[in-house]
Amino acid sequence: MQSFLSIQHLSKSFGAFTALDDISLNIEQGEFICFLGPSGCGKTTLLRLIAGLESSDQGEIWQSGVNCTKFPPEKRDFGIVFQTYALFPNLTVFDNIGFGLQNQGLSREKVQTTVAKWLETIGLSDAGDKFPCQLSGGQQQRVALARALALSPGLLLLDEPLSALDARVRVKLRETIRSLQKRLGITTIMVTHDQEEAMAMADRIVVMNHGHIEQVGTPREIYQNPASRFVAEFVGAMNFMEAEVNPQNQTMLANQPLALAPQPSRSGKVLLGIRPENLTFGEGITELPVQVETMEFQGTFVRASCNPLGWTSTSAIKVDVPVHQLANLSLHPGCESRLVIQEQHIHVFPAE
Ligand SMILES: Nc1ncnc2c1ncn2[C@@H]1O[C@H](COP(=O)(O)OP(=O)(O)OP(=O)(O)O)[C@@H](O)[C@H]1O
Ligand SMILES: [Mg+2]
Structure with missing residues (x-):
């Protein structure tokens, strides 16, 4: 059976530096995948290639049976959340979430009801009129998540969405993300360098090192049967x-x-x-x-x-x-x- 997302022999260099070296990976519909690895191993680069924010030197990316390797971001079907909140500072929470919907030409009423639903989902029904600077980091990240999901993308990409938050907020938000992901059944890739986070959240973990994949497996497989010394040392x-x-x-x-x-x-x-x-x-x-x-x-x-x-x-x-x-x-x-x-x-x- 065809995978939802298929990455085939993907390579990417910056000048003489090889950031990704022959990456192949299949991701199934509805999976929660974590890219886990030390700083500089290529996690963000791989995520940006999947989003079309960066172009590959070699290899192909297929999503839902379509070769989208050469597609610009706007032609791809994903929502993305970054480490820094990256909300529009001059727009209210409501307009941040509604931005993409308005751009799609949805009616005012439809935008209203959709945004209201998302505000409720992320527990911020009262915060629609606030500006991002009036929210805590955790709240801003919930808004960023709602904004990414409002257009019902097929794929959710998260680049260290929790790492700027303090420990307690982080644990709470990781539960929010995981339960929302399960409820929506949305295929999700989250980049993290926090092994505990990856173990707690992922269906499968992709352990990366120096631009290549060391091991792909469930948290249990990775922990109990590390494929290399690197994985054994990095996880647990x-x-x-x-x-x-x-x-x-x-x-x-x-x-x-x-x-x-x-x-x-x-x-x-x-x-x-x-x-x-x-x-x-x-x-x-x-x-x-x-x-x-x-x-x-x-x-x-x-x-x-x-x-x-x-x-x-x-x-x-x-x-x-x-x-x-x-x-x-x-x-x-x-x-x-x-x-x-x-x-x-x-x-x-x-x-x-
Ligand atoms: N635009 C660029 N130009 C030159 N080098 C780059 C560029 N983007 C990334 N790199 C290099 O590629 C390597 C991988 O970067 P990447 O951002 O993918 O790492 P990462 O695994 O996300 O690390 P971190 O955990 O620190 O975010 C790094 O050595 C980085 O310096
Ligand atoms: Mg990164």
């Missing part, structure tokens, strides 16, 4: 430990054999990744001696930072201990203890 916390694959294809960590599947394609050094919540203190089949350096209270768990004793990791090992288990462990900074490794939680990556 991950400890990395150096291990050795011996000539018998057995993986050795701190001179202990691990019950991992044989690694025939790898030899010599490998990097093992394991998340802090998957490490425990105590006794087990594979134990590693450590010294606890610091312990940080995090609410439901304590994050202990440990130094390996007589073996190597790339940095201090972080271990998340649920608060209810602490009483049995008598841990304190400076104490020596043993970490238990459970093989089913290990991710194997090539060593650098």
Whole structure:
């Protein structure tokens, strides 16, 4: 079946700098997609190419079965919201939302009822006569969202719409966006560099790095099966430990054999990744001696930072201990203890 949006071998350079390198991606009708990656990885550039605000050097973009690669923005079917509110400062909230509708030549009555409906949807029914400068950042962003949606576009593009807002407003607005998106069933792409935001909102996350796609998957897939060291490190916390694959294809960590599947394609050094919540203190089949350096209270768990004793990791090992288990462990900074490794939680990556 044909995807709603199909991006095929898209590349874009600025002078000698490759901002996007052979990007291919299919997005289905009604999906909420997040482009996630560090600053400068090409998220905004990709979004602008989809909107037609930037032109590609190579590749094609198909929307609803139409090749729109060469279409100018006004011929494409999308609504967009930027990080900075970008409302018309000299127009009221009402006129901001109604602007596109008026331009489309809708009757006054139709514009009135449509804008009133949107004001109610975003919880700003009383604010129609206000100017943008009289609204909070969160309120302005709700208006920008209504303005983008008022023309009932087929595709909603959001470029870091929440990142200028304070934490509480951000969480509230992300719920607003998500429930509105679900109700309308509108295919949505949101750019963010906030992994927590992406995990909470996305049906699928596209993890980007240096102009290419590292992995596409559901939040759970990305978290539980990171396809590369970059993804493992960028999404969630991950400890990395150096291990050795011996000539018998057995993986050795701190001179202990691990019950991992044989690694025939790898030899010599490998990097093992394991998340802090998957490490425990105590006794087990594979134990590693450590010294606890610091312990940080995090609410439901304590994050202990440990130094390996007589073996190597790339940095201090972080271990998340649920608060209810602490009483049995008598841990304190400076104490020596043993970490238990459970093989089913290990991710194997090539060593650098
Ligand atoms: N018009 C331009 N001219 C030259 N270089 C550009 C232009 N637009 C983007 N770039 C470069 O392309 C790279 C990708 O930029 P882009 O804005 O897509 O990054 P981003 O992933 O959105 O980052 P951020 O999270 O900081 O917004 C950056 O290195 C940027 O400097
Ligand atoms: Mg950007």
